[in-house]
Amino acid sequence: MTDLEITLLGEPRAVNPAAIExxxxxLWKSATENGTPHPxxxxxxxxLLVYLKGSENLGEISExxxxxxxxxxxRAVVLISEPDRQPAEFTSWVTAQCHLSxxxxxxxxxEQIVMNASGDQVRHLSGAAxxxxxxxxxxxxxxxxxxxxxxxxxxxxxxxxxx
Numbered sequence: 001m002t003d004l005e006i007t008l009l010g011e012p013r014a015v016n017p018a019a020i021e022x023x024x025x026x027l028w029k030s031a032t033e034n035g036t037p038h039p040x041x042x043x044x045x046x047x048l049l050v051y052l053k054g055s056e057n058l059g060e061i062s063e064x065x066x067x068x069x070x071x072x073x074x075r076a077v078v079l080i081s082e083p084d085r086q087p088a089e090f091t092s093w094v095t096a097q098c099h100l101s102x103x104x105x106x107x108x109x110x111e112q113i114v115m116n117a118s119g120d121q122v123r124h125l126s127g128a129a130x131x132x133x134x135x136x137x138x139x140x141x142x143x144x145x146x147x148x149x150x151x152x153x154x155x156x157x158x159x160x161x162x163x
Contacts, residue, residue, distance in 0.1 A: 020113055020132060023094050043073035043108055046140060047133045049157055050078045053145040055116060061144070062112065066097040069110040075134050079125045080116040081153065088119025090128070126156035138162040 048068070050061055058080065065076045098109035113132055117125050133139055141161035143154060 020092060020094060044075050044110070044134055044137060045072050046074045046138045048074045048076040048140050048142065049129060049133075049161065050076060050142045051144060051153065051157065052078065052080045054082055055080045057144065058114070062097070065110065065112060069097060069108060073108055074110050075132070075137075076110060076112045077129045077132055078112065078114045079129055079153070080114065081122045081125060082116070082118040083120075083122045085118035088121045090115070090117045090121040090124055092116070092128070123152070126153045129157070130160055133160065 048065065050065070052058065052061065058078070061078060065074070065078075068074065092113065092115040094114075095112050096109045097112060113129075115125060115128055117123075139161045140163045141157050143157075
């Protein structure tokens with residue numbers, strides 16, 4: 001990781017997938033009301049869909065997303081697929097990663113939405129993620145698992161991805 005100072009805005013907490021947009025609004029509202037020493041700038045130049053088979057690399061992926069925000073503010077939707085894990089569950093949470101601008105005045109923040117599905121709930125990942133993409137912005141798909149390209153989830157996400 002670089003010497004970039006990345007901070008998390010808000011504590012990751014479980015949220016119903018249907019309430020993600022509302023939760024993001026509350027997150028941004030609390031950021032502007034908390035009197036932080038540096039103003040918070042909500043910026044977004046692209047959508048980033050990230051697919052992980054298992055949650056082992058989530059920390060590393062989150063760091064990369066935070067570093068990417070420096071040059072490319074984004075909304076990241078991280079999908080964790082664990083088809084062999086039981087019981088079948090679908091959980092999600094939201095956070096924002098922020099860093100000080102090079103001028104040191106504003107904090108530029110990106111939203112990170114994480115959805116974790118296990119068992120037969122894995123089939124709902126693409127359907128839950130696609131409506132969260134911001135309109136009129138490019139969609140990048142980062143498929144971290146070289147195997148599984150033929151999976152139905154990949155096919156659905158690739159249809160909405162520009163890159």
